[in-house]
Amino acid sequence: MGEDSKKSGEIGEKLTTNILSSIGWLMSLHNVSIKCNTPEHLSEKGKQRSTHGEDQIYIYHNPFHDETTNIVHISVKNNIKKYPAEGTLKSKFKNYIKELQETIDCARHSPELKALNIANNSRKNKVNIGLIIWLHNDKENIECDIISILSTIRVEQNIKYPMYLIDNARASFLLKIVDDIKNRFSDKKISFFYPKIGSAILVEENRSGNSLPLELIASEVIPFTINDGNAISLIFYANQSFSLDSYKKLIAYSLQFSSGLVQEIRIGMPDYNPTKHEQEAKIARMHFSNREEEIIPFSFNRSMLSFLE
Structure with a gap:
């Protein structure tokens, strides 16, 4: 089971890197460990987290808003087989949102992100954004659209940071x-x-x-x-x-x-x-x-x- 999860994660990382490279996202930072500084952030076993894992971080100056730099925190999810059924799909996505929100909470004040902002000459207004890239590898329905299904879920009121999703359908369109x-x-x-x-x-x-x-x-x-x-x-x-x-x-x-x-x-x-x-x-x-x-x-x-x- 652990080997399958590792393989799935490696495939997801490789696919994500190639998808993002195709749209010019070339200088992202991979696999950053962020120290958790919030006691309320718990692991799956109910214990306080010690770290959060950033799959990728990408920074760019926003061309639509003056003096603004977007800091994109990228969470990569991948299913070797098809996406799960609708009920599981929605509950997993809610968990992914919560997980990424907590990661951004701790990352935005971290020394790692401070160093990245300095290196990128970040502008006065810094906007932290979450991007979930959730893919699957089932060739029978490779352009499957889950965004239309997930758009109907009720998002929790405590969402602080804007969230975006790339699924197989969106990735296929971009490519x-x-x-x-x-x-x-x-x-x-x-x-x-x-x-x-x-x-x-x-x-x-x-x-x-x-x-x-x-x-x-x-x-x-x-x-x-x-x-x-x-x-x-x-x-x-x-x-x-x-x-x-x-x-x-x-x-x-x-x-x-x-x-x-x-x-x-x-x-x-x-x-x-x-x-x-x-x-x-x-x-x-x-x-x-x-x-x-x-x-x-x-x-x-x-x-x-x-x-x-």
Whole structure:
């Protein structure tokens, strides 16, 4: 049993490192032991904890809020087989949240985190955030979505720190779009795009970069910029099925953030099929006839139909 748990943990760590590397989270700290300084934090046997284990810690400057640094405490969970049944899934997730909240409680004042903040030139406002990466390795349902199930649980009132979750479905979406954009634009400069969705007002805040902020990891629409040396294009990947209404909303969203500064916008959806959806895409585009940008729909699930785009 212990050997299986060790193997599962090693697989989870390896998968997590590769998933996070794909979105630019390269300089994270692994396997940090934090001294517990809270008597109320108990082990599974009911005894006071001596330490908390941080699987990974990642720090970045938040592009959406001025003078803010996000400190992300990452907890990795992995099932060699499929996710547990719904009741067990929910109870385990509540325990994972409680565990990570307690870890952050003790970590935020620790000498280890202080050293990390100094090394990263952390800004005035420091925000501690929890990220649970809960994966499973069952090939029969590798893109399984548990976020929709867990969204219905009642979270305890004493939650202090924002919590995010990456499951197999979210991880698969992130990997698909990163692979797709690298395949399409391998000869161009690719960056993640940071739309103005927060409170940042300083001019020096970059609007693009090499890593994906946590706020966008949870988004159903992830934007990129493509620079060929002469012009910049915006690429929006949407984790939703094609329909006239959904595509029209995505056009409105993309035009809002493009601010008339680019000539080309591409919108990727997993199931867009030019042989079925071309007319609906044209009708949706007609709702914005006053805008001159070229707007191109495409599918990021490659098939031979990709040659028709």
